[in-house]
Amino acid sequence: MRKLRIALTKGRLEKQTVALFEKMGLDCTELHNKGRRLILPVGDYEAVLAKAADVVTYVEHGVCDIGVVGRDTIVEYGKSFYEVCDLGLGKCDFCLAGKKGASFYGGYNVKRIATKYPNVARAFFQSKGMDVNIIKIEGSVELAPLLDLSDAIVDIVETGTTLRENGLEVYEKIMPISARVIVNTASMKLRREEIDAFVEKIGKASQEVTV
Amino acid sequence: MKTYAKLTPEGTRDLLFEESDALRTVERQLADLFKSRGYRKIITPTVEFFDVFNRESAGTLPESLYTMTDAYGRLLVLRPDSTLPIARVAATRLRGARLPLRLYYNQNVFARRPKLAGYSDETTQSGIELLGAGGLRADLEALTLAMRVMEQCGTPDYKLEIGHAGYFQSLCEALDTSPQTVSEIYACVESKNYVALDTVLDALGDTPAVRAIRELPRMFGDARVLEKAAQALQMQAGETHAALSYLADVYTRLEKAGLSEHVTIDLSLVHRTNYYTGLMFRGYISGSGETVLSGGRYDRLIAEFGEDLPAVGFGVQTDLLARAKLRRGETASPPTPAALVFGDNGFETNALDLQARLLNEGVLCENSLAPTQETAVEYARQCGIPTVYILDETGVREVRV
Numbered sequence: 343m344r345k346l347r348i349a350l351t352k353g354r355l356e357k358q359t360v361a362l363f364e365k366m367g368l369d370c371t372e373l374h375n376k377g378r379r380l381i382l383p384v385g386d387y388e389a390v391l392a393k394a395a396d397v398v399t400y401v402e403h404g405v406c407d408i409g410v411v412g413r414d415t416i417v418e419y420g421k422s423f424y425e426v427c428d429l430g431l432g433k434c435d436f437c438l439a440g441k442k443g444a445s446f447y448g449g450y451n452v453k454r455i456a457t458k459y460p461n462v463a464r465a466f467f468q469s470k471g472m473d474v475n476i477i478k479i480e481g482s483v484e485l486a487p488l489l490d491l492s493d494a495i496v497d498i499v500e501t502g503t504t505l506r507e508n509g510l511e512v513y514e515k516i517m518p519i520s521a522r523v524i525v526n527t528a529s530m531k532l533r534r535e536e537i538d539a540f541v542e543k544i545g546k547a548s549q550e551v552t553v
Numbered sequence: 554m555k556t557y558a559k560l561t562p563e564g565t566r567d568l569l570f571e572e573s574d575a576l577r578t579v580e581r582q583l584a585d586l587f588k589s590r591g592y593r594k595i596i597t598p599t600v601e602f603f604d605v606f607n608r609e610s611a612g613t614l615p616e617s618l619y620t621m622t623d624a625y626g627r628l629l630v631l632r633p634d635s636t637l638p639i640a641r642v643a644a645t646r647l648r649g650a651r652l653p654l655r656l657y658y659n660q661n662v663f664a665r666r667p668k669l670a671g672y673s674d675e676t677t678q679s680g681i682e683l684l685g686a687g688g689l690r691a692d693l694e695a696l697t698l699a700m701r702v703m704e705q706c707g708t709p710d711y712k713l714e715i716g717h718a719g720y721f722q723s724l725c726e727a728l729d730t731s732p733q734t735v736s737e738i739y740a741c742v743e744s745k746n747y748v749a750l751d752t753v754l755d756a757l758g759d760t761p762a763v764r765a766i767r768e769l770p771r772m773f774g775d776a777r778v779l780e781k782a783a784q785a786l787q788m789q790a791g792e793t794h795a796a797l798s799y800l801a802d803v804y805t806r807l808e809k810a811g812l813s814e815h816v817t818i819d820l821s822l823v824h825r826t827n828y829y830t831g832l833m834f835r836g837y838i839s840g841s842g843e844t845v846l847s848g849g850r851y852d853r854l855i856a857e858f859g860e861d862l863p864a865v866g867f868g869v870q871t872d873l874l875a876r877a878k879l880r881r882g883e884t885a886s887p888p889t890p891a892a893l894v895f896g897d898n899g900f901e902t903n904a905l906d907l908q909a910r911l912l913n914e915g916v917l918c919e920n921s922l923a924p925t926q927e928t929a930v931e932y933a934r935q936c937g938i939p940t941v942y943i944l945d946e947t948g949v950r951e952v953r954v
Contacts, residue, residue, distance in 0.1 A: 343839070403671060404842015416746075421670075424745045426770065527745070527844070528837040531712045531817065534774070 345388045346529075346536055349397040349406035351415075355521055356391065358431045359410045365547040387540070395419060398524065407529035408540065413519040414498050418459045424530050426541050427523040429548040436462055436516035439505055440487050440494035446513050453493040456486030463496040466516050484508050564666060564674025575875040575884045576677060579706050580659050583679045583869060586701055587657035590694075592681050595656045597638035603628035605637050610828035610854060617664045619674075631663035636828075636851070636866060639682050644858035652685030652862075659871070673872070680848070680868035687852060687863030689799075692832045693806060695865045699834060699846055700812055706874045707838035707845065708881075713815055714773065714837070715803060716822030718829040718849070719796035720782070721769075727762035742769060743823050761787045773819035776804050782820055803832065828854040834867065840877045845870045888917060893938045895921040895929035897945035904944050911942075930954060 350359050363370050368385035376382055382389045390406055394415040401409040402421040409423075412432055416425060436459070440446050446453070454475045457463045467474045479486055479495075484504055486492040498519060499505065499512060523544060525537055561567060568576060584594070603620065606613050611634070619631040632638055635658045647654060659679040666672035681698065683691050696715070703711040721742065725735045734753065741750035747770045757763050765785040772778050772785075779797050788794065800818055807813050822833050829849040836846030848867020855862040878884060892911060896904030904920060911918040919938065923929035926943055933941045933954045941952040 399670065402842065420744075421667075422744060424770070425747055425749075526842050528839075528842050531714055531773075531819075531837045532710065532839055534817075 343533075345383075345386060346408060346533065346540065347388045347390055347406045348384070348540075349390045349392050349400045349409040349411075351394045351397050351409075351411050351521075352391050355394075355410065355412060355432050359429075359521070362429065362431070362544055362547045362551065365550060366543045398423070401524050401526050404526040404528050407526050407533065408537065409524045410521055411524060413517075413522050414459065414462070416522060416524065417517070418461050420461065423527060424525040425522050426525055427545045427548075429521040429523060429544070430551070431521040431548065433518070433520045434498045434500040435518050436466075436496065437499040437512045438466070438494055438496055438514040438516060439484075439499065439510050439512045440492075442509050442511040444493075446494050454491070455494055455496055456483050456492035457496040458483055459496060459498075462516070466496065484510060562674075563668060564672065566673065566675075571879060571884050571886065572875070574887070575879050576871060578884070579871045579875045579878065580677070580679060582706055583702060583871065584657070584659060586698065586705065587679075587681055590655070590698065592655040592657040595639060595642065595658050596660065597632065597635065597642065597658070599631060599661070600629050601632050601638055601641075603630050605641055606630060606633060608637075608857060610857065611637060612824070612827050617666070619663045619665065632660075633662055633664045635660060635662060635678060635680065635868065636682060636854075639684075639866075640851075640855045640864070641858050643682075643684050643862060643864075644855050644860035647684075648860055653691070654684040655681065656684065657681045677871045678868045679871050680866060682864060682866035684855070684864045685862045686865070687850075689802065689806075691863075691865050692803065692850060695848065695867060696803070696807070696832070696834060697810070697812070699836060699848060699867050700815060702869055703815070703836045703838065703846060706869075706878070707836070708840065708877070710839055711815055712817055712837045713834055713846070714817045714819040714822060715800060715832065715834045716819045717796035717800050718823075718827075718831060718833055719799075720794070720820050721823050723794065723796065724762050724766050727760070728757060728766075730757060738766065739823060739827075742766075742821055745770070745821075761785070769821040772821055773817055775813070776801065776808075776818065778818045778820060779804075799832070824849070832865070836869075838874075838877055840880055841873050843870070843873055845873045845877075889937050890917045890919040891938070892916055892918045892940040892942060893921050893929060893933045893936075894918060894942045895923060895926060895944065897926065897943070900944040900946075904942075907942055907944060907949065 350356055360370050360373050363384060370384055372382040373384055373389060380391055392400060394411050397409040397411040398415055398419050398421050400406040401423050452473055452475055454477060455463050456477045456479045458479060460476050460478050463476050477492060483495045483497045486495055487510065488508060502512060505511060523541055530537060613633050618633060621629050623629055639656060661675050661677050663675055666674055683695055700713055703713060737753050741753060754763050754767055768785045772782060779801050782797055804818060807816050824833060828851045830852045831850035833849035835844045838845055846867055846869045850865040852863040855864060894904040894908045908918050908920050921929040921932060923932050930941050930952055939954055941954060943950045943952060
């Protein structure tokens with residue numbers, strides 16, 4: 343049987359996850375010297391480095407058994423897998439934000455919302471019974487209200503520094519976000535013991551980090 | 554206007570050679586399994602009225618249906634499932650038939666799936682429905698048949714998980730909360746989103762039912778799970794829970810039959826199709842990240858069509874089984890013909906006659922469409938066909954390649 347394959351989110355979360363792996367006692371030398379390789383041995387596991395949205399895709403299809411990915415991606419892409427553990431890493435919030443002092447809910451005009459997370463934004467405004475016009479933006483979403491493309495943005499906010507420096511403010515928090523461990527449904531059934539052991543170890547390591 | 558003439562619609566595919574062979578092999582294996590046990594084949598229309606599927610119990614998402622209208626503007630759908638049409642048939646044309654009814658099907662179903670995610674909208678399913686029989690005997694027949702399917706068409710390490718619709722239902726009833734919250738909880742459990750589940754439950758206080766739902770993600774494994782569930786519910790000695798004791802009963806019997814190594818109990822099993830009323834099960838094989846088999850007992854569904862019949866059944870994703878078979882390299886390419894027949898000008902039909910005779914004798918034989926004897930022999934050499942029969946005015950000649 344092949345080694346358990348774990349998909350890691352590249353970038354900021356990657357460093358924190360690798361730190362957790364080290365705390366778990368896994369040999370991460372290959373991850374530190376990865377060069378351009380994308381599949382790397384880590385202890386008894388195989389690590390795959392991918393963009394967040396691809397992590398959920400790989401896990402959903404079962405080509406990776408386990409994934410470490412932000413809750414923002416899980417909510418936005420809404421795929422089917424086990425979400426088993428909150429690692430408490432990369433904490434931030436989904437927020438509705440816009441120009442400081444503007445009254446977002448005032449008036450009867452249909453609001454324009456710029457976001458990288460159209461599904462999250464749609465669900466949020468649906469729950470409020472509001473009809474809004476959503477514009478998908480790929481890069482710095484904060485630009486949209488500054489350029490008067492949109493009335494507000496839905497985005498993840500960690501410290502709020504970018505917002506403040508650009509004269510924007512949080513109108514409303516939508517939901518808290520942090521990194522989660524996800525597991526493919528079939529893998530969970532077929533390789534339960536190995537997966538349980540991994541999840542328990544990483545859960546424990548994450549508690550030590552956050553305490 | 555012809556932009557799409559060379560494409561198939563998104564979510565559909567052409568199946569060629571190995572792929573279609575593998576699919577047909579799986580389908581034949583399943584048909585043999587079902588037929589030999591007295592199940593008879595049923596074929597329902599590809600297009601049905603929307604009303605057949607437009608019911609709460611079906612759990613079909615409206616955005617996942619392929620819809621169209623008939624000449625009178627009535628809403629039609631490409632069937633997203635075979636069980637509901639069979640329930641319709643059972644309550645109408647099969648009303649009064651001798652029970653139990655054992656039916657099997659093998660047909661395509663259609664559902665709009667997320668785009669660009671590697672899924673097909675048109676998939677193939679085989680399955681059985683055992684109608685007019687309630688209780689353990691029928692459940693065991695369906696369960697062991699499902700296991701037989703997994704064993705023959707899946708992988709040796711397959712897993713079948715069993716659960717019971719009554720367990721989750723009883724927990725929700727004990728919650729004493731709004732239907733809105735219950736359906737939220739249902740959605741969280743169905744999508745296995747246990748972090749969101751905790752958030753919903755936090756608002757409901759701390760009762761045995763809340764604790765038991767919180768424990769759901771950990772409620773799968775062997776028979777010990779049932780004891781854990783009893784503990785979570787704070788059941789007193791002597792107190793029983795119908796769903797839990799039923800599962801215990803089923804598990805013991807499978808254990809006695811030597812099948813329990815493949816069986817896990819999963820109390821968190823809930824289906825989007827919420828017509829299940831009792832035993833539920835799902836099958837998994839290595840090499841496929843999706844559920845390949847899914848079924849259970851649905852005692853109240855056929856009554857929705859006007860005939861009160863208990864029923865149990867399951868569906869198998871034959872395309873997933875076929876794909877896994879291909880990946881394991883378990884498909885044989887068709888054998889090379891043993892002979893080629895070539896009829897010279899004016900002897901074409903004689904060649905076809907000879908081909909028919911040889912095939913009758915069991916010799917795999919191809920008809921040559923080459924223009925000359927030489928090119929026919931050359932073709933046989935390229936294809937690795939050892940013998941060429943040449944028919945001309947001198948009669949039949951056999952050429953060894």
